[in-house]
Amino acid sequence: MKVFLNGQLVDKKDAVVSVFDHGLLYGDGVFEGTRVYNGNIAFLGEHIDRLLDSAKVIALDIGMTKQELIDATVDTCRANGIENGYIRHVVTRGSGTLGLNPYLCEKASVIIIADNIKLYPQEMYDNGMKIITAGTMRNMPEALNPKVKSLNYLNNIMAKIEAINSGVMECLLLNPQGYVAEASGDNVFVVKGNKLITPPTWCGALDGITRSKVMQLGRELGLDVVEQVMTRYEIWTADEAFLTGTAAEVIAVVELDKRSIGTGTPGPVTHKLVDAYRKLVVEDGIRIDF
Structure with a gap:
């Protein structure tokens, strides 16, 4: 499996973030869940809009445009052959200090995972x-x-x-x-x-x-x-x-x-x-x- 991580598609085992990432330390970040049906990423534009809006509210600079996020999502699905599945976009504040100050974090980490999900039987x-x-x-x-x-x-x-x-x-x-x-x-x-x-x-x-x-x-x-x-x-x-x-x-x-x-x-x-x-x-x- 390939995971999009900060501009690159990497193997699942190499898709890691720092233990000093504020997403891990404080839940400081935003996410989206999107579905793929027969090769169609349903409502992707609306999901990316909401991701960007969520990030803006918490003063988090994703560092990517809407179109760049869309292209990265499509590339991640294609790399994993996902015609039917689930996509998780995760944006963390990035690596910082053990203190709360978010402005000490270097830059956001952008992660896109394309896999499968079955919520209920x-x-x-x-x-x-x-x-x-x-x-x-x-x-x-x-x-x-x-x-x-x-x-x-x-x-x-x-x-x-x-x-x-x-x-x-x-x-x-x-x-x-x-x-x-x-x-x-x-x-x-x-x-x-x-x-x-x-x-x-x-x-x-x-x-x-x-x-x-x-x-x-x-x-x-x-x-x-x-x-x-x-x-x-x-x-x-x-x-x-x-x-x-x-x-x-x-x-x-x-x-x-x-x-x-x-x-x-x-x-x-x-x-x-x-x-x-x-x-x-x-x-x-x-x-x-x-």
Whole structure:
């Protein structure tokens, strides 16, 4: 496997960063996850835009333009023969001192990994997944804006631990006010009548690329798509519920905290959105010329 590291494609075993890298020491950096479908890197432009925006917010100079990042991503996929897979972009602050001062770091480290991922078993995509509400609250947007995909995912990991220890693979995170924010790594949607509802990002949800695409697809299907403050009541009483994310794609939620949602099976709107999303990901993006 070849990994892009600071302008070069190197063997996996040689893709290393310093133990003084602030990404390792403090989670100081940003990342993106992108998927490849039949040689098409889905929504790559939007993902790179978000990577650059995240870096700007934390005052991190990536040192590469949008087009350079796109070209490096395509080259990395081509070098590894990835026609279907997953891409992880990681930008760290770079090597510095043991102190917090980010301005003492030499320059950012840019890493692109093209490999494979399987987030959930196929059975869950077929039958839907059961989730719990985590006791861990979502970080306050005033502390760390959820629109920034930073390398510090400890808040999400703490919630994920609760889910796995409870015998499920995913969980719901509430914000400090008790409103629904997101899942540990995915956005949350519910269907109620002709409405497709998702929490606004200011409640603590990532402004997900898949989220925005599903909202677009929902409108094309004639649904009334709204961002609305949501409690668990809206999920428990929904006709359908599902999660969205680059790695997760679109997956139905059929139970929350031992309460069945809708019929307890993936619903018709979820099925339509899954089908529409599968068509979109092979068309919308940047193709790899093998």
